[in-house]
Amino acid sequence: MNFGRFFRSTVGIATLAALLVALPFVAAMGGQAWVRILDFAILYVFLALGLNIVVGLAGLLDLGYIAFYAVGAYTWALLASPHFGLHWPIWAILPIGAGLACLAGVVLGSPTLKLRGDYLAIVTLGFGEIVRIFLNNLNAPINVTNGPQGITLIDPVSFGAFKFSGTTQIFGFAVSGPQKYYFLLIALAILVIIINLRLQNSRIGRAWQAIREDEIAAKAIGINTRNLKLLAFAMGASFGGVAGGIFSAMQGFVSPESFSLIESIMILAMVVLGGMGHIPGVILGAVLLTVLPEVLRYGVGPLQMALFGKMLADPESLRMLVFGLALVLVMRFKPAGLWPSPVRRRELQETGK
């Protein structure tokens, strides 16, 4: 991978850093909406890399990942909004959100992780739906979640007096709210990248890979497969919780709609489409799948007008249609993902023979 080597050299890192710093300002030229899209792309990078620990490293098929994200998001929303009149600080809420998500992961994982992989998929999927149904309905008789209306006026992220919403002057530059969140998210994403990389090449990472390859053999050499799977599951869940908290603060608003199954599927698709277990691939998958629908959102309508002079199909469904087709086509022609790790590529070529 000459790409990979470039990014590991000093020059490469400096170039990359400069690009990352410049990006939100370049995007702002097209309007703050694009900066917000960028923010979401990075939030999804974070989420996808959290899920990569579960799916890519430990090989567990989790279709309800969004539920943990929801737990984090609602924790923040409830503890820092006028809904209950609470305005706790970030250093309290973020760990609570991550902790609750982790707890949910353990509670769900401990009975189910001994199941066959596909059963785990359906159980996690069901769990995701249960969480969503509760969020939708826990507004009566006691109003906890405010039902489908969701919770509004959520506090932004702030450290002391420094708020991440609104424009601030930094070194004479006017830095907008979305731009500030961008840098926060980049920091978080770098953190999760480092964690992924280090785990992958560790004793724990090797044990996960062994479980993925042959669970019986892994047990026979003394790996406690259940605990290790639970560990991956709980870690992934905690990352989901953190991402949810930031999401909540960034949007200022949450409602159950943001946590539907399609979101879980989207994140899984990012992991698989990019190249499961391969960090650059997952990042690529997350960015593509966040940006592509947005580009389609802005592109599909005008394109139809230009080509046919009228709207033939509803742009929203055309957008999703193209997205679905993209999933199918990528899997058809690049079954190991767009940017698989060298090892996986080798695996596939050899089994393909």
Add this chain to the structure above:
Amino acid sequence: MSANLPTPLLEARAVAKHFGGVKALRDVSLSIRRGEIYGLIGPNGAGKTTFFNCMTGLYVPDGGGFTFDGTPLVADASDKAAARGIARTFQNIRLFGNMTALENVMVGRHVRTRAGVLGAIFQNAATRAEEAAIRQKAIDLLHYVRIEERADDLARNLSYGDQRRLEIARALATDPKLLCLDEPAAGMNATETEQLRELIDGIRRDGTTILLIEHDVKLVMGLCDRVAVLDYGALLIEDVPAVVQKDQRVIEAYLGA
């Protein structure tokens, strides 16, 4: 006469296992002494592998149990058996095919090492030292089984004989007190079998007790200190090779099968 012998390393007491109507093991009792090579033979379907699986916690026996190194074995967890010091290979080789040979052995060190998630993330000195030790030990083991030059090849690209050796190296990485080999010579030619014989003998000389399932009677009789014969799940005899070879029931069992 057995009064002044030390306690056996492994003792099986009336182990029974059935699958539906098939009685794979009928009250098998045997004991393996420290430092010996113990052979387990019998016709196809006699229950040898089933005995391994019960002992290593893959199957839960329907009756009886095992004592290992003085304490009972928990019947249902193969990871615990490995932690206690029982390592095994599989009749139909089970390597981690998409990991390299070296990684296969490194992961074998799992139960004897400690580093957790935090260690991995923060890369503290202890973790780095442990990781280096794991790698070194794995390299040494690859030398020991003589496949060091295949260290960076994916396990599934190794030749059949090398895969067998790799599986032994991986088992040895767990620092076992008892190494259980399920038909390690199956599918090997004469030279490979001879090399394997030397390897097994060497492992015993280095202090590991060995339980060997094998169809190759010549190998078993030449290598083992004592041999047990299973037939239709029942133990026919447990004795030194010279006696077993002449036993009428054993001859019949093999001719009958």
Add this chain to the structure above:
Amino acid sequence: MDIFLQQIVNGLVQGSIYALVALGYTMVYGIMGLINFAHGEVVMIGTLVTITVAGSLIKAGMPVALAGLAGMMAAVLVCMALGWALERVAYRPLRHAPRLTPLITAIGMSIVLQNLAMMVWGRNYLTFPSFLPSVDFELAGAHFTAIQVIIVLVSAATMGALLLLVYRTKLGMAMRATAQNPAVASLMGVNVNRVIAAAFIIGSALGAVAGVMVGAYYEIAHYQMGFMLGLKAFTAAVLGGIGNLAGAMLGGILLGIIEALGAGYIGDLTGGFLGSHYQDIFAFVVLIVVLMFKPSGLFGEKSGDRA
């Protein structure tokens, strides 16, 4: 007591629909280990095709019952073709791909079909023509409508036909052999490609029948209706022990009854804290609990790992 009986009846009806859809999941899973996420969409297309065909035939003056039958035939044919095409175009090229690859493809196909349906049929609810006069029976305090009776009868007949096919024909034997071990089956001369295609086609036909009945039952249809239905049906298949035909049938019926009873009693059970909006969680809660105690489903045989 009346509520109890009534909910059992309602559950039985809903459950037969789940069972039919679950069979499609279980057949495909049993033979190739794939969760065919797009199956719910096939059911939805079955419903919508029936509406279009039967609706226009009725408008053209055809007797209602006959138009309904024609609509159902059309739905079955369209869905069979769709199932065949799905397998051929989307899944077959991925036979040897990593395990998650066909799953993502299935999800992609599900999105594609849903949005295609939305383009063709619009995003509004469509009303299903009522084929039958709404006759009401009463038995032991429970009410039945004609359509309910028909749903249960048609499901039972369809499932019976399926069992005959699987256990009494050569194709069925080939299917069972492939489910046991595809490599061995193909050595024995079974054409595995044909068997897999057959599983998709038959499963889709059952799905189409289910789709028609859902439409007839609720008299309303929508491009997103396949999703939840598919999810529940898949849950039913897992509940019964996936890959097991009888398990899918029993799992479906059980799930229908549990849901109906749950919806009827959840208010009383929780002292009014949880209302009937929580109906949808029963499926999943039951699933999780069952799998905890019986990891291979209620009727699935324990697959012991051989070492």
